[in-house]
Amino acid sequence: MNSTFLNRLSHNWLTLRKPVSRLQAIGLGVACVLVCLAGWWFLTRGAYESRIVGPLTLPSPAETFGKFPELWNDFALTRNVLVTLRRVSIGFALALIVGVPIGVTAGCFPRVHAFLSPLIMLGRNVPLAAVLPLMIFIFGAGEKNKVMFIFVASVAFVISDAARAIMDVSARYIDTAYTLGASRWQTITKVLVPLAAPTIFSACRQMFGLAFGYIMLAESIKIADDVGGLGYQIQIFQRRGFREHIYLIILVIPMVALVIDQVLAWVQRQLFPHVYGGDGVLRSLVRVTLIPWENMKSRAFYRTPTSLPSVATAEGPK
Amino acid sequence: MSQPLPASPGTASHEHVVGMGTVLDHVRTPREVLRPHIVEFRNVTKTYNVGKAEEFTAIRDVNFVVEDIADKGEFICVLGPSGCGKSTILRLIAGLEPQYPATGGDVLVLGKPVIGSGSDRGMVFQDYTSFDHRTVLENVTFGLECLHMPRKQRDELGREWIQKMGLNVENDAQKYPHELSGGMRQRVAIARTLALKPRIILMDEPFGALDPLTRLNMQDLLVKLWKEVQATVFFITHSIEEAVFLGDRVYLMSNSPGTITEELKIEPANRPAHEMQRQPEFLEAVYYIRDKITKLESNP
Ligand SMILES: Nc1ncnc2c1ncn2[C@@H]1O[C@H](COP(=O)(O)OP(=O)(O)OP(=O)(O)O)[C@@H](O)[C@H]1O
Ligand SMILES: [Mg+2]
Numbered sequence: 380m381n382s383t384f385l386n387r388l389s390h391n392w393l394t395l396r397k398p399v400s401r402l403q404a405i406g407l408g409v410a411c412v413l414v415c416l417a418g419w420w421f422l423t424r425g426a427y428e429s430r431i432v433g434p435l436t437l438p439s440p441a442e443t444f445g446k447f448p449e450l451w452n453d454f455a456l457t458r459n460v461l462v463t464l465r466r467v468s469i470g471f472a473l474a475l476i477v478g479v480p481i482g483v484t485a486g487c488f489p490r491v492h493a494f495l496s497p498l499i500m501l502g503r504n505v506p507l508a509a510v511l512p513l514m515i516f517i518f519g520a521g522e523k524n525k526v527m528f529i530f531v532a533s534v535a536f537v538i539s540d541a542a543r544a545i546m547d548v549s550a551r552y553i554d555t556a557y558t559l560g561a562s563r564w565q566t567i568t569k570v571l572v573p574l575a576a577p578t579i580f581s582a583c584r585q586m587f588g589l590a591f592g593y594i595m596l597a598e599s600i601k602i603a604d605d606v607g608g609l610g611y612q613i614q615i616f617q618r619r620g621f622r623e624h625i626y627l628i629i630l631v632i633p634m635v636a637l638v639i640d641q642v643l644a645w646v647q648r649q650l651f652p653h654v655y656g657g658d659g660v661l662r663s664l665v666r667v668t669l670i671p672w673e674n675m676k677s678r679a680f681y682r683t684p685t686s687l688p689s690v691a692t693a694e695g696p697k
Numbered sequence: 698m699s700q701p702l703p704a705s706p707g708t709a710s711h712e713h714v715v716g717m718g719t720v721l722d723h724v725r726t727p728r729e730v731l732r733p734h735i736v737e738f739r740n741v742t743k744t745y746n747v748g749k750a751e752e753f754t755a756i757r758d759v760n761f762v763v764e765d766i767a768d769k770g771e772f773i774c775v776l777g778p779s780g781c782g783k784s785t786i787l788r789l790i791a792g793l794e795p796q797y798p799a800t801g802g803d804v805l806v807l808g809k810p811v812i813g814s815g816s817d818r819g820m821v822f823q824d825y826t827s828f829d830h831r832t833v834l835e836n837v838t839f840g841l842e843c844l845h846m847p848r849k850q851r852d853e854l855g856r857e858w859i860q861k862m863g864l865n866v867e868n869d870a871q872k873y874p875h876e877l878s879g880g881m882r883q884r885v886a887i888a889r890t891l892a893l894k895p896r897i898i899l900m901d902e903p904f905g906a907l908d909p910l911t912r913l914n915m916q917d918l919l920v921k922l923w924k925e926v927q928a929t930v931f932f933i934t935h936s937i938e939e940a941v942f943l944g945d946r947v948y949l950m951s952n953s954p955g956t957i958t959e960e961l962k963i964e965p966a967n968r969p970a971h972e973m974q975r976q977p978e979f980l981e982a983v984y985y986i987r988d989k990i991t992k993l994e995s996n997p
Binding site for chain 1: 818840846889
């Protein structure tokens with residue numbers, strides 16, 4: 380009796396790779412948060428002296444969240460989040476603007492890849508802790524060094540991921556494009572890049588999360604006065620011994636990351652409906668904005684061919 | 698070119714009839730055909746990995762000639778054991794690497810050596826090669842887009858071809874390839890090739906992955922459309938029935954290194970595939986070829 384019940388339970392709940400409904404997934408996530416909070420509360424309950432974990436190590440949930448208004452108002456949480464976000468975004472956008480075209484070129488032309496591979500190797504393995512002081516020598520203590528630090532930390536990964544994505548597109552698509560009369564340039568822009576784009580996008584989405592971690596490192600070096608940003612704040616709180624604030628920021632960061640990731644996921648879905656389903660709003664938008672450019676090319680290059688398709692001949696005599 | 702011809706053109710004594718087919722006792726040489734040549738192979742050899750340890754000669758001294766039959770084109774089927782070099786020959790005509798360029802000999806299309814690929818030689822592959830990021834309509838109009846044909850014009854033409862290929866314009870045109878069955882994908886692949894009206898259509902086992910019934914339907918459709926587009930077709934298949942049904946001519950190939958050993962002329966198909974393929978004359982030709990191929994496979 381009991382064993383059949385357990386069997387059924389394990390069948391219903393632990394089927395291998397069985398998808399969960401959205402509602403259940405959210406419910407389970409919330410449950411995890413509650414369990415953690417409960418554990419936190421349990422470890423830090425009671426008077427200071429009788430706690431399992433002392434208040435200097437871990438303040439209780441109530442103490443921690445009680446500091447939130449202070450963090451929000453007196454320490455300008457939103458402003459600092461935005462400052463940090465701006466730095467990561469600019470640095471990462473630069474890395475994309477530079478890295479994706481180079482990566483695509485390297486993926487298309489193995490000679491270019493061979494030529495660049497020492498640089499990519501260097502960039503991927505560069506010790507970031509050593510780069511940071513260098514950035515300050517080169518770009519000074521202001522905004523520039525932080526942005527450039529993110530750029531340097533991520534550009535090599537962007538290049539190599541983009542190159543890999545292009546190289547992973549099956550050669551049969553190139554053959555097909557060629558036998559349909561595509562030029563090399565058309566094959567790159569109409570076949571290789573669009574087919575590799577979803578892979579490149581999701582690699583970059585992951586990397587953005589990493590870059591968000593790197594920026595804390597860059598911000599925690601205090602040279603100039605109030606440079607702002609979450610990393611800088613952590614630094615200040617540490618010096619003043621504000622444990623609660625640090626814990627709060629540690630909790631805020633994943634939430635900000637989650638929001639950004641959800642936005643990127645939405646962009647991804649709307650750009651690549653052939654992979655993620657849906658109606659592809661952004662893809663249509665891209666298409667529509669390209670129409671004038673395409674029409675211009677049609678006017679410039681298209682000559683009605685004599686032997687080529689025309690509706691009348693394709694249908695035969697009417 | 699210097700060796701004497703085994704027979705003068707049209708000598709019947711060296712040919713024999715097997716059902717729907719006529720076996721020529723040799724592969725025709727350029728001197729025997731009167732019309733201009735659309736495709737000609739002169740002593741073509743292809744060796745892969747030249748100079749490396751895994752050097753391998755896939756085809757050696759392949760010679761054949763296909764006439765340019767005006768306003769009709771010929772349907773050539775290529776049969777042979779696996780690995781004998783059928784795809785190699787097709788891709789040499791298409792000008793696709795790494796088969797192109799040939800290691801030796803001349804590959805001529807309309808009398809000129811093939812230089813790279815082009816839309817005059819369309820190709821349909823066995824693997825599904827639909828562009829996953831494009832809708833059916835965008836797939837079908839890909840080649841036209843590359844020619845910079847204005848959007849309206851090419852969409853109109855594309856819809857027409859989607860319809861001709863037996864797909865539903867309303868429902869299917871905006872679908873993505875992953876939403877299609879294998880048969881539908883091959884229809885899209887054929888439509889996008891035919892929309893460019895190539896002089897030569899190269900098909901490498903295009904129906905190889907389809908179920909038997911879909912396959913028969915596709916054969917009928919192909920016969921119908923081929924008459925319309927008036928192209929010379931090279932069609933590789935492992936199905937002898939398919940070759941005899943579709944082909945005006947069948948080339949048999951032998952193994953390692955591959956070469957064309959026999960040429961058959963086949964009467965054109967005049968009824969639907971499932972009916973045709975039960976006729977005794979049809980079966981006679983099929984059995985003849987099957988015996989030949991079995992022999993080729995048993996003593997290479
Ligand atoms: N790129 C390549 N590099 C090395 N060898 C190759 C290459 N392509 C084909 N070959 C070899 O050349 C021979 C002929 O290959 P090909 O693909 O032309 O055969 P096929 O007749 O099309 O076979 P199948 O009926 O199985 O498709 C095979 O033995 C194959 O291993
Ligand atoms: Mg093959």
